[in-house]
Amino acid sequence: MNLYAGKILKVDLTHGTVTAEPLPGKWIRRYWGCWGLAVRLYTDLADPVVDPMAPENPLVIMTGPFCGTAVPLASRFCMVSKSPYTGTIFETNCGGAFGPELKYAGYDGLVITGASQRLVTLTIADGDVRLEDASDLAGKGIFETEAALKARPGLAEAKVLAIGPAGENRVGYACIGSEAYRQMGRAGGGALFGSKNLKAVVCRGTGGVAVADMPAFLAKVDHYKKTDLLTEDNLWAKTDGTPILVDVTNEMGIHPTRNFTHGVNEGKDAINSDAIKRNKVADRACASCPLGCGNYTRIKDAAVEGPEYETLCLAGSNCGMNDLEAVIRFNRLCDDLGLDTISAGNTIALAMDLTESGIHDYNLRFGEPDQYLQVLSEIAHLSTDRGRQLARGAWETAAAHGALDRVAASKKLEFPAYEPRGNYGMGVAYATSERGACHLRAFTIFSETPFDVEAMVRHVIADQNKNAIKWSMCFCDFWGTVSPEIMADLLTAGLGEPVTAEELTAAGERIWNLIRLFNVKAGFGSDQDTLPPKIFREPLKGGPHAGRVFSQEDFAKARALYYELRGWDENGMPTDEKLAQLELTRL
């Protein structure tokens, strides 16, 4: 089969069985791969009201059609399931080299159901697939787990997905790590592995990915790489990587600082891209990427690939931590323990705010690194009272102290590092994302009209539809200029049959609506498509947008317009007309 491996591996952890099944052909040209195909497979299997932590909640891990080929920035893979953190359907994706390895082993994806009685690993070595006891890895960090698995015979070149103690202990914002510093980060994928007693998936593949006409395909890849990818719009990723956003967002006044109270961090020069460059040891890249945005940095004995922008801001500025060495240590600890740095940074910043305002003493203070580093292990191991509380995340912690006015989260998922009071589009993006506050569904920070409600709503919808198909092709965000036309041309050359940009664009909207159908059935509606009280009521401090809020009235207008333009009713349910247009049926 061209571009696809043509098989899905079904893993039943309750019965300890694995079977390879054909990729469902009827869905390929409607959902394509990665996010889209995973959503289609997941919604076919899962009851929308399922308890996320129950054995009945499946996990679907998927690659996409370009994964494993020379198409650049196309090696990502994703997981779709119902989140134990938000209660919504969610998608979380990851770079590195696991996705291509799975394709080379002969599988487009994995469907994992049930739960094991004992801690196990799933080992895939081409056609040899086994579930093995992992009691020797219990409690181990992700780094040690990966090293132990790769030390087994024949697996030196394998790629690993693994959880650390946070995932085993089912911390709500536990991540799944891969290749040390890459994660399926947000909304609790690690807790889902933990709920199934699945410590790791280790994969070695020695097969290949075929295309219809290799010389023609390579010529197209080279053409788009040179004329579109390696151009000014995208080269920031090569020269700087995501730390460039520290200066950019500060200049815009949308840089979350000190638990989302300020829009600028006066001390940002300690953690910006120039600071990263001073401490950089090497450039790093995911499989297939000629940009290499990863910065391997080291200060004294602390080293990490990163920190990326989200970590620099949310574990840096937002915790008042203008100390790159401390942020590097924080990043490395989270990656090893298996904690999402965005949720961890937000939760600790909230605890600092609660401590300093006298609401509750968590012994955490802005800018003080010792306890900020110490508490991570307490969270991952649930080993202290404050660790157990903060393991529940920022929303639940604020709620426990009657302090929801201090939290920055939508659908209980903490905000990423862009202040919505300084850019209303990001507020609409956070409120309408399927998994809670997210910057990877729509990204409006470069808009010229950040307070024009209608323009922002239109921008968000266009981004959501486009990204739904871009993530379904397993592309990285950072090929910012990749278009449905480029994707269609590459698919046409790879598959050997015509694909149009129009059908891909339609698929993007179809995927977004199918996700919505699931969330509505899971009990989500307009009440949850919202922003927390501080965004509506508490004026932002500092910078060009000092004094601004995103008022509840403006937000209500934005949400109503969003539903109308989406073809949804006033509670956010897709209408019959919209579903008929997209050839979708209700779940």
Place this chain on the structure above:
Amino acid sequence: MTAQLLAVPERCTGCMRCATVCSALKEGMFRPSRARLHVVNFPLEGFSAPGICFHCPKADCEKACPEKAISRDEHGAVVVDRSLCNGCGDCVAACPYGMIVLDDEAKAFKCDLCGGDPACVKECEFGALLYGKPEGDLLKARGLQMKQRMPGEMAPEEKRRNLAVNLMKALRSDG
């Protein structure tokens, strides 16, 4: 001295484009495990080393071949004549770097420098693979890499990994 394929591990990001494109051109599919060069990645340490054939001046594989199937072409590349290969595997054991192996039909295959225009070099955006006359630091880098000779009984994959481990230790103070 003719042009040589040269590797600079400190510049390698581990993206694997070289091996991915190499396999596409030589095998007709994207299959890095069958590429003519191999990148060994150490993600935790942020280090990668491209494993390349050095086309050694006195090539051990060439000397080991009982069928004279291995020779040097006009570009200085050490190449295999598949029609003469008897699949004995003596070359595989003889190469200290793990850069010649047998395919599914038990015929030896290796890097041929793409007829003097190696595709892997054109694919590398970070200058970790170069094609030219080794001078100065590049000559030293080639010397350090060629010094890491692995014993014959070791499997090719293991030779390449151990070589890369040695390079990381030599090039990284925290290796």
